[in-house]
Amino acid sequence: MKFIIQRDRLLESVQDVIKAVASRTTMPILTGIKITASSTGVTLTGSDSDISIESFIPLEEDGNEIVDVQKPGSIVLQARFFNEIVKKLPLADVEISVENGFQTMIRSGKAEFSLNGLDAEEYPNLPKIEEENIISLPTDLLKTLIRQTVFAVSTSETRPVLTGVNWKIGNGEIICTATDSHRLALRKAKVQSNTQQSYNVVIPGKSLTELSKILDDSQDPVIIVITDNQVLFKTKHLLFFSRLLEGNYPDTSRLIPSESKTDVIVNTKDFLQSIGRASLLGEGKNNIVKLSTVGTSNIEISSNIPEIGKVVEEVQTETIEGEELKISFNAKFMMDALKALEGTEIKVSFTGAMRPFLIQAQHDDSMLQLILPVRTY
């Protein structure tokens, strides 16, 4: 294997695929990045066996030569060292060549690195995925779907299926749901597909978070292919594979109340900032704050850590309809939900102090956030 490549373009790809590389693994070869040079360009692969990322660098792009492949071949190099080396190369071009077995020379200017490579034949193959049935989402919408749901997954392994986000796709619609059983985030969107097939899968939250980091903010389509145990996200130069979580995702639709007893419409920013202040003195590890209606136009937000002090603040609402209410909840859950919602006004629909309550943007039902209150009153 021998090729000359633009350093910055190589670095970009290394930093994409290294997100999948395991720092600890039972398979030592997975601490490496696989590099393959072919007649069409250079492919880098990183994997921790849950997530695999493949980045392709073409010979040229927009008429500029990026890679000059002088001899095809492959090698696996230690990811951490290779990444640091590429970052610090002195010139804009670098030559990478395998010499003497697996010994790999990295030359740039007068600097000459020699790394002990590993046999690329030992590197596990990525899943083979037939691209028959494909779904397509614009990159920016995909990132929004992830951002608005993934924060609500469970961080506990007690029910592993809750560490993922449930994706239901069918009838031209995708519904993403995440819950840690104390709160729930749901987002719907239109989706393009070449198939009538419907899907109901659970994608690990960690995979979606990593995917989100390497996607740009364009409106270019991301092609999504779902199989029994894998999902593939495909962009112009990237393949991102994640395993799916096994097990049935709970039916969350019955959790979502269809009626409410108290509806509050309030400015999102005012409400978020007030909850932020109350959270400073939120009690206990659940960071509990209290909300109560004051007449028909104000709500009072308060909290209290007995040994430190307390805070109380009235927030003016747009409208309050229905019964008087006193309720307590986790301030962090509320702040997460408010940050995920879009729009200047939100509607909070309560069904009494002990029932889950809904938070939605005022004129947008594509997204909802649900929080279970905490018993304090």
Add this chain to the structure above:
Amino acid sequence: MKFIIQRDRLLESVQDVIKAVASRTTMPILTGIKITASSTGVTLTGSDSDISIESFIPLEEDGNEIVDVQKPGSIVLQARFFNEIVKKLPLADVEISVENGFQTMIRSGKAEFSLNGLDAEEYPNLPKIEEENIISLPTDLLKTLIRQTVFAVSTSETRPVLTGVNWKIGNGEIICTATDSHRLALRKAKVQSNTQQSYNVVIPGKSLTELSKILDDSQDPVIIVITDNQVLFKTKHLLFFSRLLEGNYPDTSRLIPSESKTDVIVNTKDFLQSIGRASLLGEGKNNIVKLSTVGTSNIEISSNIPEIGKVVEEVQTETIEGEELKISFNAKFMMDALKALEGTEIKVSFTGAMRPFLIQAQHDDSMLQLILPVRTY
């Protein structure tokens, strides 16, 4: 106590004094910030008993009212909570008042915090320092003196005196020296003083690092007052006290070689970047790299981690004078030294492979860096 104050100005002072506040302490009151309102303004104090910082906010500055003191008095508030609360206040002004014993109300807009304060009488007094003999340094020079020496202090408590920087002041000159016994950094400067008295003290490295963080980059003078066991740094609105380290600082002058056998003059940036690359494969916890002269104009920098790989690079020098040389040293020490030096060209003076070597800016002897080599050849 009752006053109204500009939030941003209060926050600035809180963030200065909180740098001295201990997170863990045997004296619970030191986890607080002491606030004193008087007829001239508001004073905040933070301390961990090693370092104490006092910040003064005057009633007005440049004709703008900053504080309106309605009732003088003092209180101690939990630093961490007070800092977070001030950060999140909704309006640009805040009213702080002590009511009902030590209970302190913090009001801004519709938000009303009530914190359980502590009796300011219980707060330890800051050292009383007579300002008879004073030394003066411009702020930016003081920060440079600190930056160029403090990195070389010892992080081990085996010889506590080496965790500080030795300051010798006399004859209108200050000499700052730091060493961890493997390397040494020394910087001299002219200093203004109203006294003939000379000083030889050791200031904790941590104190100097914290001091550096709260000083601005102006040329305004910092007044320095040194006593038997304390040093005071005084700027327009800040007092920074640090205890001095006890014990005799070792005589380091005999460590500094007066003759050399090999002198290399090289571009600082080229040399630093080459050492940076070699450090990626520097061996062992000492991150060892090797340097050897190649003829009369090049040096070779190399390193090697047997199981990973190696790197070799030739760097062109300005001149090499004297004997051929092969030497090994800690790459991090060399990078620290090169970053501390100013100037585009540096001179490295070696006295054989086993003797300490000197690094200096080419035309500036106010500063020197000394590194002990590692035995590998």
